[in-house]
Amino acid sequence: MTPAAVVLVAACTIGVSTLVWGVAALCRLLAEGRVQEGLLSPSMYYRRNEVAVLIAAHNEELVIADAVAAALRLVPAGNVFVVSDGSTDATVERARAEGAAAWDLTPNRGKAGAIRAGLERFGIPSRFPLLLLLDADSRPRPDYLRTALPLFTDEGVVAVAGRATTATDTRTTRMGRFLLAYRERTYVCTQYLHKFGQAARGADAVAIVPGFASLYRTDVLDRIDIDAPGLSIEDFNMTFEVHAKRLGRIAFHPECAIAETQDPAVFRDYSAQVRRWSLGFWQTVRRHGVRPGLFWVAVGVFALETVVSSLALVAILPVLVVATGAAAVAPLLTGEAGEALSALSAATPVGPIVLGFVIVDAVMTAFACAISRERPRVWMLLFPLMRVWDAVLCLRALGAALGRPSDGRWRSPDRRAVPPAAEPAVSSPR
Template sequence: MTTLWVVLVAIATVGVSTLVWGTAAVFRLVAERRCGDALLVPSMFYRADEVAVLIAAHNEQLVIADAVRAARALVPAANVFVVSDGSTDDTVGRAREAGATAWDLRPNRGKAGAIRAGLGHFGIPDRFPLLMLLDADSRPRPDYLRTALPLFTDADVVAVAGRATTATDAPNTAVGRLLTAYRERTYVCTQYLHKFGQAARAADAVAIVPGFASLYRTDILDRVDIDAPGLSIEDFNMTFEVHAKRLGRIAFHPECAIAETQDPAILRDYSAQMRRWSLGFWQTVRRHGLRPGLFWTSVGVFAVETVVSSVALAAVLPLLLIAGVAALGALVLPPDAAAVAASVALALPAGPVATSFVIVDALMTAFVCAVSRQRPRIWMLLFPLLRVWDAVLCLRALAAALGRPSDGRWRSPARRAALSAG
């Protein structure tokens, strides 16, 4: 029984999808090394001045100028557009001061509605072959397009998923450092152990082209239902639309299209963001359903294991508490009651379960530290607690997705002053 508990916890911590797509990533890496590194070969189809950058923003005056400056470092200023979706602060003014063409959209429509409105208002599909969707709290690195555009050399590629990494200006609070470090671990694990394998040519099973900083060919956008009703976020749905309508392939490589993003520094904002992301996933799965094909099979397996692992992880702390109380009762209760308590403690072996959970989670942290070339920190041992909290948020989001549809309205987290000073 103890062995069974340990195995179940280990599977819930890592996940079957991680093992499958992680293996695919290894095979892809080996194949690419045999063929040589061709990531930086200039695109034979697109140039930087053919890329439009669209930023949908709501009350982002603290960070919008920084995002605009980062975009202008990649493309001409005339290519940078901002839709201020019903902002009540100086988002429009600061975007214009930074050099963008900004539009004050009223009444607000939510992010997806703002993107759709901005495409039409600025005439982007008619003027540019490529569109970068950029969040106001994101900053593409200087080599973003130099590494991303070559991926469009494959004529079947219609979108390039950007690689997210946490902004280097982490907050000077213990909670902020913990949350941003944990989020970076999540980015590395999902992008190296899931998305890299999913983006293999034979698979084409990328589940999300994140809206924080990604590229689309504009000639497919009229067939993508960007602002489908009832969804809290747009990027899962846009990705599922590409697969459902067979519009083309989604490319991703962890060394290409890298952008920094300002992650939440307080638990309230982190929780709200995680719940919103999870809600968007479940709503999109509900909207599209499952169909024949590798992508849809992958989504189905991931959805099932996410529910199972979330239930298991959410139950870890209560089970450990019950097991601990039972073990204590076996020592202090009368003989008959102590025998019952001892049997409960034996059925729920707290020590092995906790140890296996922490060890497997620590191995994930060690992997990320090796990939990111950073030293492990003692406070990273708190990551399992955040895993449990993520599971609780995921289950709450699933329950919400089965209920009333979302209206897509913005709920912006607290921002730090700016990503950079320049």
């Protein structure tokens, strides 16, 4: 029972998909070797002036100027477009003041509707071969296009998934720093241990081209149902559409197309965002159903694994409390009651459960710190509690996805003003 408990809890903590795609990522790394300097040279097919940047924003006056400024460091003036989706603040004014072409869309349609409307309003597909979808709280690094465009030298590639990293240049509370560190760990583990392997040429199983900062070839956009009804977010569905309609490959490399994003530093906003992301995933799975192919098998396995592991993670804390209580009370009782509690305590090994849960989670933290070159901190041992909360949010989202459809309209998290002197760091190949 003890070894089985350790293995079960460890599997629920790290996930079977993580093991499979982590191995695939290692094989890809060994096959490709380190990033070659040639990969960082400009693409022979596209140039920076051929890239349009479209930002859909809703009440983003605190961050929109920073996003526009970052975009203008990548592309010429006139290539950056902002759709203010029913904003009631100064989003439009600040975007225009920074140099973007901005449009006030009313009434608001949600992010997906704003993207679709922006494409038509500014005539982007007919004017530019590439589109960078950028969130208002995101900031592409200066080498974003220098590293991303070469991925399009493969003519089969129709999208390049951006790599997310948490922006840390704004002031926040201790709780905020905890949430940002946990989110950065999630980004590192997901992108290095899942997406890098999924993007291997023989797999082509990337599950999401994140809408925070990713590139699409515009000649496929008219075949993607961007603003499909009933979905809370658009990026899962757009990715599934690429696979379902066999439009081409999705490229990803963790050293390319990097952008910093302002993640929630308030627990309420963090919870709302995770629930929204989870809801979008389940809604998209429900919309597309089951199809033949490696991608769909991978999604099905991941979905099943997510439900099972979430149920297990949600049950961990109550089980530990009951087992610990039974072990403490059993010696104080005699007769059948004491025997029953002793049997319960023996059947629920607290030590192995904690070992399988905490130790494996700590290994993930150590991996993320090594990749990010951050010093591990003692309070990171509390990350398992966040895993449990994520599982609760995931299961709640699954229930919601089976109910009423979403209208796609949004409420942005509380934003933090970016210091005027803040400049994004340039990433260096590892």
